[in-house]
Amino acid sequence: MSRSMQSNGAGPRRPGDREDICPVCKSTRYLNPEMRFLVNPECYHKMCESCVDRIFSQGPAACPIAGCARTLRKQRFRQQTFEDLKIEREVDIRRRVATAFNCQESDFETLLAYNNYLEDMEVATFNLLQGVDVDATERKLAAFAAQNAASISANNAKATETRTAQHAHTAAQKEQARLNRAGATRADVASMAEREEAHREAIDAVANAKDEPGQKVVLLKKSTARRTAAEKARDKQRQQQQQQQLQHPGDSTDHEIYKIQGLKPVIHPPPEKAYDPFGGMAHTPVYYTLQSHYEHPWLDRARTDPGIVAGGYDLREYYHRTMLAAFAGLGCFIDEEMGEKEKGRGEGDDKMVATEGAAMAAAAAAGADRAARRDVL
Amino acid sequence: MPIADKKLGEGTYAVVYLGHLKADPKRLVAIKKMKVNTAEWRDGLTMDAIREVKYLQELSHPNIIALHAVFSSKNQNLNLVLEYLPLGDLEMLIKDVDGIRYGTAEVKAWMGMLGRAVWFCHENFILHRDIKPNNLFIAADGEVKLADFGLARSFADPYRIMSHQVITRWYRPPELLLGARHYAGTVDVWSMGTVFAELILRRPFLAGQTDVEQLELICQWIGTPVEENWPGVSKLADYIRFDKGNIQPIRGKEFFLSTFGTAGPVGVDLLMSMLALDPRKRSTSRQVLEHKWWTSEPRPTAKEHLPKKGGGPEKMGEDLKRKGGEIPASRGDSVARRLDFSAMR
Numbered sequence: 001m002s003r004s005m006q007s008n009g010a011g012p013r014r015p016g017d018r019e020d021i022c023p024v025c026k027s028t029r030y031l032n033p034e035m036r037f038l039v040n041p042e043c044y045h046k047m048c049e050s051c052v053d054r055i056f057s058q059g060p061a062a063c064p065i066a067g068c069a070r071t072l073r074k075q076r077f078r079q080q081t082f083e084d085l086k087i088e089r090e091v092d093i094r095r096r097v098a099t100a101f102n103c104q105e106s107d108f109e110t111l112l113a114y115n116n117y118l119e120d121m122e123v124a125t126f127n128l129l130q131g132v133d134v135d136a137t138e139r140k141l142a143a144f145a146a147q148n149a150a151s152i153s154a155n156n157a158k159a160t161e162t163r164t165a166q167h168a169h170t171a172a173q174k175e176q177a178r179l180n181r182a183g184a185t186r187a188d189v190a191s192m193a194e195r196e197e198a199h200r201e202a203i204d205a206v207a208n209a210k211d212e213p214g215q216k217v218v219l220l221k222k223s224t225a226r227r228t229a230a231e232k233a234r235d236k237q238r239q240q241q242q243q244q245q246l247q248h249p250g251d252s253t254d255h256e257i258y259k260i261q262g263l264k265p266v267i268h269p270p271p272e273k274a275y276d277p278f279g280g281m282a283h284t285p286v287y288y289t290l291q292s293h294y295e296h297p298w299l300d301r302a303r304t305d306p307g308i309v310a311g312g313y314d315l316r317e318y319y320h321r322t323m324l325a326a327f328a329g330l331g332c333f334i335d336e337e338m339g340e341k342e343k344g345r346g347e348g349d350d351k352m353v354a355t356e357g358a359a360m361a362a363a364a365a366a367g368a369d370r371a372a373r374r375d376v377l
Numbered sequence: 378m379p380i381a382d383k384k385l386g387e388g389t390y391a392v393v394y395l396g397h398l399k400a401d402p403k404r405l406v407a408i409k410k411m412k413v414n415t416a417e418w419r420d421g422l423t424m425d426a427i428r429e430v431k432y433l434q435e436l437s438h439p440n441i442i443a444l445h446a447v448f449s450s451k452n453q454n455l456n457l458v459l460e461y462l463p464l465g466d467l468e469m470l471i472k473d474v475d476g477i478r479y480g481t482a483e484v485k486a487w488m489g490m491l492g493r494a495v496w497f498c499h500e501n502f503i504l505h506r507d508i509k510p511n512n513l514f515i516a517a518d519g520e521v522k523l524a525d526f527g528l529a530r531s532f533a534d535p536y537r538i539m540s541h542q543v544i545t546r547w548y549r550p551p552e553l554l555l556g557a558r559h560y561a562g563t564v565d566v567w568s569m570g571t572v573f574a575e576l577i578l579r580r581p582f583l584a585g586q587t588d589v590e591q592l593e594l595i596c597q598w599i600g601t602p603v604e605e606n607w608p609g610v611s612k613l614a615d616y617i618r619f620d621k622g623n624i625q626p627i628r629g630k631e632f633f634l635s636t637f638g639t640a641g642p643v644g645v646d647l648l649m650s651m652l653a654l655d656p657r658k659r660s661t662s663r664q665v666l667e668h669k670w671w672t673s674e675p676r677p678t679a680k681e682h683l684p685k686k687g688g689g690p691e692k693m694g695e696d697l698k699r700k701g702g703e704i705p706a707s708r709g710d711s712v713a714r715r716l717d718f719s720a721m722r
């Protein structure tokens with residue numbers, strides 16, 4: 001690669017932009033400082049962005065570089081990451097291999113099994129890089145990917161989830177920092193709430209995608225519905241072919257030949273239980289139903305005196321405590337009682353509705369007692 | 378009997394030591410030795426000590442510090458053997474702005490544990506009356522534990538007068554600042570609300586230097602208490618007639634969103650319900666737990682994943698960075714290193 005003249009373009013330069021002439025249309029950076037080069041991982045031939053637009057906008061087409069006739073799709077063109085196209089290609093291959101080989105050490109029963117697996121992975125990478133045994137290696141990759149399909153999509157979802165959560169988190173922190181700096185206007189508030197909502201939705205989407213794999217299927221179905229009848233027919237044909245292929249003995253053994261060895265059996269963790277704000281504790285009375293009002297003249301002033309109620313004093317808490325005290329002993333005989341009950345009658349009103357009288361008797365007794373001791377702590 | 382090893386800290390009424398059980402040296406405990414002051418307190422025991430023992434003995438809950446035993450030593454000292462909580466308190470986490478990062482899911486987890494503790498106290502008709510971040514200890518497993526029951530008391534008796542000189546000022550509700558002698562669990566709910574706000578802001582929300590200034594801050598940030606928004610308030614013992622021209626109407630949701638927006642609209646709704654001026658309009662601790670914020674997104678962080686004082690977040694950061702097939706260095710010699718190309722973009 002020859003080093004070119006001083007660049008006179010102002011745009012950002014990336015590796016691969018060094019050459020200033022497009023091998024396809026021969027335009028030069030000298031005339032078009034904004035010119036960008038793209039490559040397609042199918043063949044890594046380089047051409048300028050406007051050539052890509054011109055040649056591939058109508059759909060897949062053959063690579064225009066002499067001697068290459070690979071069919072390329074516009075969508076897969078991208079800018080180079082590395083100066084050296086060989087490295088660019090190697091990284092692509094490694095990335096692809098890494099997606100199929102996505103087991104971790106913890107997935108294996110022994111360290112040896114894991115090391116063997118890593119070696120397998122390096123051999124596959126080497127073969128693809130050097131063009132050795134490409135067909136067999138590709139089949140192996142496909143077989144591994146199929147075996148790992150579930151965990152691959154789970155891992156991807158996890159990675160996306162982490163990323164989204166991190167984004168939301170950083171954004172939230174920035175937002176709080178901004179708010180703390182004060183002076184946030186009303187308009188800001190509204191738009192911020194919207195952004196919050198958007199974040200939340202994004203997180204929800206990820207969370208749901210994780211919880212119900214069904215969602216992906218739904219999306220697929222929708223796009224199928226949009227296809228034409230002709231395409232559907234073609235699909236059907238293809239499916240039949242695939243099925244035949246699957247039944248073909250040569251292919252069906254793939255999964256056995258290329259089986260990942262030494263994997264631990266997968267144990268799926270039980271789904272997370274819904275968060276219970278009460279932490280699993282019972283929070284409704286079992287023995288009685290609390291009423292909102294119990295009549296007693298001794299309590300009347302506590303209902304109305306502003307000096308008492310304005311501070312938040314709430315007689316209902318007293319009813320509750322009194323009832324709790326009145327029924328507290330019942331729990332001690334619960335086993336015997338349940339036995340008796342089950343024999344005697346069927347299910348029904350096991351919740352006793354406390355009568356006003358019972359509550360008031362307790363209230364009066366407690367009241368007399370309390371009035372005697374007066375502490376002001 | 379436990380053996381005291383070293384001093385952990387000193388408070389107003391007590392010195393706290395780290396100890397272990399004679400029978401099992403691995404079982405660590407905190408021993409709270411109450412200071413004796415015969416001049417000031419009847420029988421040499423502070424009311425605080427008595428309260429702490431009385432109420433902690435009644436309460437057994439994962440989010441309330443456990444009292445293992447009580448004993449008295451040679452000089453009639455009262456000693457409480459408490460659960461040892463090595464990871465500091467919530468205040469340390471809030472203040473360590475550079476070292477500890479957290480978001481809504483963590484705030485929800487911490488508030489959820491505080492909410493359970495307070496609800497449980499109230500369910501047993503006990504008011505805590507000193508809820509604040511440095512009374513919320515963190516256990517080794519990340520669980521929040523409500524501690525320091527020195528100001529606790531039982532409640533709900535009609536006509537029983539209670540002190541309004543309770544709850545650390547920044548966390549004290551307006552009814553106590555206005556001298557209410559009859560109140561309810563909602564005093565603790567206000568404190569919870571101010572802790573919630575502090576967790577979001579990472580600084581105390583209403584930090585008055587005097588009781589008067591505290592009330593002024595409440596007027597400014599929440600609203601001025603007047604008969605229209607709080608019927609009967611003017612009958613409270615220390616009610617001040619606020620200057621007619623200087624009355625701040627109760628702040629609305631937009632105002633709270635502009636300050637606490639990161640909690641999300643549902644979180645802000647809960648916060649506002651905890652910081653209602655009129656205690657009768659404020660949520661009860663039960664209503665707090667019944668709020669839909671807890672079950673809406675994001676789910677509260679699991680306690681074992683919460684950021685912790687010292688080593689906690691860095692450790693977690695390392696684990697997150699090490700993904701793909703990379704393994705910790707110690708195993709590195711025996712295992713081929715796997716490069717992670719899938720992470721490249």
Ligand SMILES: Nc1ncnc2c1ncn2[C@@H]1O[C@H](COP(=O)(O)OP(=O)(O)O)[C@@H](O)[C@H]1O
Pocket residue numbers: 385386387388389390391392393407459460461462463525
């Ligand atoms: N259970 C415990 N586990 C570990 N440290 C504790 C425990 N209880 C108290 N401490 C330490 O001892 C110090 C004093 O405790 P305490 O007397 O409760 O304080 P205060 O009077 O400030 O409320 C605390 O700041 C804390 O550092």
Ligand SMILES: [Zn+2]
Pocket residue numbers: 022023024025026027047048049050051
């Ligand atoms: Zn071109």
Ligand SMILES: [Zn+2]
Pocket residue numbers: 043044045063064065068069070
């Ligand atoms: Zn080509």
